[in-house]
Amino acid sequence: QVVESGGGLVQPGGSLKLSCVASGSNFRGSPVHWVRQSSVKGLEWVGRIRSYTNDYRTAYAASVAGRFTVSRDDSKNTAYLQMNDLQTDDTAIYYCARQLDLLVVAFDIWGQGTMVTVSS
Amino acid sequence: DIQMTQSPSSLSASVGDKVTITCQASHDIKKDLNWYQQFPGKAPKLLIYGASNLATGVPSRFSGSGSGTQFIFTISSLQPEDLATYYCQHYESLPLTFGGGTKIETK
Numbered sequence: 001q002v003v004e005s006g007g008g009l010v011q012p013g014g015s016l017k018l019s020c021v022a023s024g025s026n027f028r029g030s031p032v033h034w035v036r037q038s039s040v041k042g043l044e045w046v047g048r049i050r051s052y053t054n055d056y057r058t059a060y061a062a063s064v065a066g067r068f069t070v071s072r073d074d075s076k077n078t079a080y081l082q083m084n085d086l087q088t089d090d091t092a093i094y095y096c097a098r099q100l101d102l103l104v105v106a107f108d109i110w111g112q113g114t115m116v117t118v119s120s
Numbered sequence: 121d122i123q124m125t126q127s128p129s130s131l132s133a134s135v136g137d138k139v140t141i142t143c144q145a146s147h148d149i150k151k152d153l154n155w156y157q158q159f160p161g162k163a164p165k166l167l168i169y170g171a172s173n174l175a176t177g178v179p180s181r182f183s184g185s186g187s188g189t190q191f192i193f194t195i196s197s198l199q200p201e202d203l204a205t206y207y208c209q210h211y212e213s214l215p216l217t218f219g220g221g222t223k224i225e226t227k
Contacts, residue, residue: 033216043164043207043218061215095163104170105211106154110163 004096007114010086014118018081020096020111027072029053031099032079033107034070036092036116046070046094049079064090086118122147124208126219132227139195141222143208148188152212155184155193157204158221164207168193198224 006018020032031054034046047060049070058070069082079096093115097107123146133139143153151171156164166175168184171191181196195202203226208219 042220043209045216045218059214097163100166100169104154105152105216106166106169106175106209107156107164108166108175110165113163 002096002098002109002111004094004111004114007094007116009117009119011120012087012118014086015082015084016086016116018083018094018096018114018116020079020081022077022079022098022109027077027079027098028074031102031105032070032072033097033099033105034068034079034081035095035097035107036090037095037113038089038092040089041092044092046081048099083116086116088118090116091118092116121215122149122210122212122217124210124217124219126208126222128222129220130223130225132225133198134227135198135200137198137227139198139202139224141193141206141208143186143191143193143219145189145191145210145212147212149210149212151187152210153184153186153191154209154211155182156207156209157202158207159204167206195224200226 031050033048047070050057067085072079093113095113096111098109100106100108125144153171155168158164172184183194205221205223
């Protein structure tokens with residue numbers, strides 16, 4: 001089971017930090033991704049963090065690069081998405097998801113999603 | 121970025137019908153293509169990975185085919201529990217992108 005938390009209402013320019021806790025599912029050796037979904041843009045990949053075997057390397061969509069940061073704490077089986085300088089078009093449901101394996105970038109385990117609303 | 125174009129955006133079908141959805145990539149993505157099913161208010165669920173591989177626990181009435189830029193997702197005999205929205209997603213390179221979705225409704 002994967003549970004996200006940390007969503008809410010924030011003003012433009014504000015910050016939020018989302019958490020993604022995996023219980024019963026081992027994220028430790030797997031890349032973890034963040035995907036968001038809005039009625040305007042549909043499903044949109046946000047970013048990912050690789051495992052310790054790949055030096056926790058990160059990658060981001062151009063629309064969030066420089067504003068969002070993905071991190072993880074494997075001792076807590078938790079991934080994070082720090083979101084800064086939020087804009088109205090960042091409003092979406094945010095999901096974390098586990099990558100199926102190192103070669104196939106498919107998401108086999110998803111959280112339930114957490115809603116982020118950016119509005120004044 | 122690689123654009124994924126799904127068609128149709130919606131379709132109406134009856135229980136027992138064969139249903140086909142297509143996904144076209146703007147560039148050659150080999151077989152780096154996944155399909156997901158999503159119900160309202162729920163997270164997507166992986167059905168097919170690598171264009172044609174059935175994910176664990178997924179019924180065999182679901183299948184996928186294709187390579188390069190053209191992909192097909194098929195439900196061989198539509199069941200009531202299959203009424204949902206389906207998405208393709210490529211992983212040939214970053215950024216990963218999804219198709220716009222196909223909503224299957226009952227006729």
